Amino acid sequence: MSLPHAILTALLEKPSSGLELARRFDRSIGYFWSASHQQIYRELGKLERDGLIRERPTDAPTRGQRKEYEVLPAGREELERWVDTREDPKVARDPLPLRLRAAGVVGVRGLVPELRRHRDLHLLRLEEYRGFERRDYPDGPRSEQERVQRLVLLGGIDMEAGWVSWLSRAIEELEKAD
Amino acid sequence: MSLPHAILTALLEKPSSGLELARRFDRSIGYFWSASHQQIYRELGKLERDGLIRERPTDAPTRGQRKEYEVLPAGREELERWVDTREDPKVARDPLPLRLRAAGVVGVRGLVPELRRHRDLHLLRLEEYRGFERRDYPDGPRSEQERVQRLVLLGGIDMEAGWVSWLSRAIEELEKAD
DNA sequence: AGGCTCATGTAAATAGTTACATGATTTT
DNA sequence: AAAATCATGTAACTATTTACATGAGCCT
Numbered sequence: 270m271s272l273p274h275a276i277l278t279a280l281l282e283k284p285s286s287g288l289e290l291a292r293r294f295d296r297s298i299g300y301f302w303s304a305s306h307q308q309i310y311r312e313l314g315k316l317e318r319d320g321l322i323r324e325r326p327t328d329a330p331t332r333g334q335r336k337e338y339e340v341l342p343a344g345r346e347e348l349e350r351w352v353d354t355r356e357d358p359k360v361a362r363d364p365l366p367l368r369l370r371a372a373g374v375v376g377v378r379g380l381v382p383e384l385r386r387h388r389d390l391h392l393l394r395l396e397e398y399r400g401f402e403r404r405d406y407p408d409g410p411r412s413e414q415e416r417v418q419r420l421v422l423l424g425g426i427d428m429e430a431g432w433v434s435w436l437s438r439a440i441e442e443l444e445k446a447d
Numbered sequence: 448m449s450l451p452h453a454i455l456t457a458l459l460e461k462p463s464s465g466l467e468l469a470r471r472f473d474r475s476i477g478y479f480w481s482a483s484h485q486q487i488y489r490e491l492g493k494l495e496r497d498g499l500i501r502e503r504p505t506d507a508p509t510r511g512q513r514k515e516y517e518v519l520p521a522g523r524e525e526l527e528r529w530v531d532t533r534e535d536p537k538v539a540r541d542p543l544p545l546r547l548r549a550a551g552v553v554g555v556r557g558l559v560p561e562l563r564r565h566r567d568l569h570l571l572r573l574e575e576y577r578g579f580e581r582r583d584y585p586d587g588p589r590s591e592q593e594r595v596q597r598l599v600l601l602g603g604i605d606m607e608a609g610w611v612s613w614l615s616r617a618i619e620e621l622e623k624a625d
Numbered sequence: 626a627g628g629c630t631c632a633t634g635t636a637a638a639t640a641g642t643t644a645c646a647t648g649a650t651t652t653t
Numbered sequence: 654a655a656a657a658t659c660a661t662g663t664a665a666c667t668a669t670t671t672a673c674a675t676g677a678g679c680c681t
Contacts, residue, residue, distance in 0.1 A: 271542040272640080278549040288660055301544040303537070308641065310662060334649070335660060345553060352550045353557040356542060358565055359481070361606055364449040364534060366479040366599045371456040372530045373595030375523060379531040387536055413624065417551030420620060421544045424613045428539055431609045435602045442598060446591065450668080466632055486669065488634060512677075513632060 272312055273321075275302050277340055277348045280322060282414075284339040287313055297418070300398070300425030313338060321347055369439065381443050388436035395429035398422060450490055451499075453480050455518055455526045458500060460592075462517040465491055475596070478576070478603030491516060499525055547617065559621050566614035573607035576600060 279285065279293055290313075291306040293299075304312075316322045321344035325337040340348075365387060372380045402422055410416035457463065457471055468491075469484040471477075482490075494500045499522035503515040518526075543565060550558045580600055588594035 270639085271545055274542075274549060275545050278545070278552055281552045286660075287662090298545075298548070299538055301539055301541045303540065305642070306660085307643085307662080310660095314662090348549055349553045352546050352553060353561075354546075355561065355564070356546075358543065358568055358610075359541070360477055361479055361539065361541075362481070363479045363537070363539075364452075365536065366602050367449055367453050367456070367476075368530055368532075368534075369595055370476070370599050371452060371526050373592040374456055374459045375527045375530055377591065377595070383531075383533065386533075390536055413555065414551040416620060416624060417547055417555070420617050421548050423616070424544050427609050427613050431605050432536075435605050438601070439598050442594060446594060448667085464632075465634090483670070484632085485634080485671085488632095492634095 271302060272304055272308065273316055274348055274351045275304070276309065276312055276316065277321065277344050280338055280340045281345065281348070284325060284337050286335040286337050288335070297401075297422075300421055300428075316344065319343075377443055377446075381440060384436055384440050384443070388433055388440065391429050391432040391436065395426065395433060398426045398429060402426065449480060450482055450486060451494055452526055452529045453482070454487065454490055454494065455499065455522050458516055458518045459523065459526070462503060462515055464513040464515050466513070475579075475600075478599055478606075494522065497521075555621055555624075559618060562614055562618050562621070566611055566618065569607050569610040569614065573604065573611060576604045576607060580604065 275294075275298055276290060279290055279298055285293065287310050288306060290309050291304070294302065294304050294309070313322070317324065317338070320341060322338045322340050325339050365384075369380065369384070372378070402419070405422075406415065406419050410419045453472075453476055454468060457468055457476055463471065465484060465488050468487050469482070472480065472482050472487070491500070495502065495516070498519060500516045500518050503517050543562075547558065547562070550556070580597070583600075584593065584597050588597045
């Protein structure tokens with residue numbers, strides 16, 4: 270049950286409309302979570318019905334117009350509750366290593382180009398994240414909140430670097446074996 | 448759509464019953480996928496209906512008795528097809544970094560013990576995986592299939608090591624900041 | 626007979642994805 | 654006026670999790 274809390278966090282950092290949220294999930298929040306706009310709109314509706322957020326009063330309220338949401342005190346309390354929760358780590362879930370293992374049974378053949386393709390994609394993300402780090406924290410974090418945001422970014426960087434290094438090794442071993 | 452393929456792979460490596468599969472998902476397959484027994488039984492039924500696997504003929508067929516499944520040629524073909532598929536990497540999905548970011552907004556307070564707890568759990572898994580590696584491949588892999596299984600295990604080891612290192616850094620930074 | 630474990634399963638709820646629909650605003 | 658883009662939304666489907674049910678075999 271993390272999506273509503275991800276949304277509450279994002280809205281506390283900056284009140285936004287649904288599409289803005291979707292875009293921010295593709296960026297800063299998205300190092301460790303993703304959500305489509307459909308999921309976000311559904312969840313915004315639910316959070317509003319539950320009294321955790323509200324639509325910010327505007328002048329032109331109709332369909333097809335952007336609606337900006339902000340967090341209510343009950344929402345902040347719910348988020349505080351969640352932060353102090355005990356929740357065990359789940360196993361990572363990624364189909365690529367699974368496919369590699371399947372290839373070990375039915376033949377490795379076509380998989381190497383796919384591994385290479387993934388390595389390149391992870392490398393791109395890695396460069397992107399490193400760019401964020403250089404751009405957003407040139408002198409290190411300036412506040413508690415920035416310190417934490419940067420830590421999460423560094424986690425994303427580590428993760429991408431880990432993929433690149435693992436994929437490089439896998440490619441090398443599989444090519445050597447030919 | 449990875450669960451059926453994970454099951455096909457596991458069954459090709461060794462024909463098994465539902466519960467055996469569930470256990471193997473907690474071990475070797477489980478570095479990058481998990482599945483509860485409910486999911487597995489449902490999926491086994493579906494794979495059988497679709498003609499990709501079949502129940503191995505036994506003597507005592509009743510309810511509450513173990514049923515062993517094996518992969519049919521159509522199942523192997525489906526797996527081959529999947530291995531050669533293009534599938535883009537998805538963003539990792541982990542609530543802990545999200546909770547850290549939420550803590551940056553509502554206060555870091557109680558989160559450090561939880562970070563420490565997670566670090567210890569990941570450390571345990573790391574030691575466990577390293578034990579597998581020492582035990583199962585004392586002289587390196589002996590076949591194509593072992594080579595690939597070991598690569599996946601090494602991926603799991605990298606991932607756990609990554610968590611431990613990131614969590615250690617986060618704990619250190621948050622404590623320093625007090 | 627009672628309790629325990631192994632094994633298979635059903636039901637319901639929650640979460641996430643894919644495909645499509647529709648209005649408003651801007652550009653050509 | 655047509656096309657493109659921005660924004661919000663619905664519907665249907667697929668996947669995953671949680672809770673519960675039930676039979677078989679073994680041990681005391």
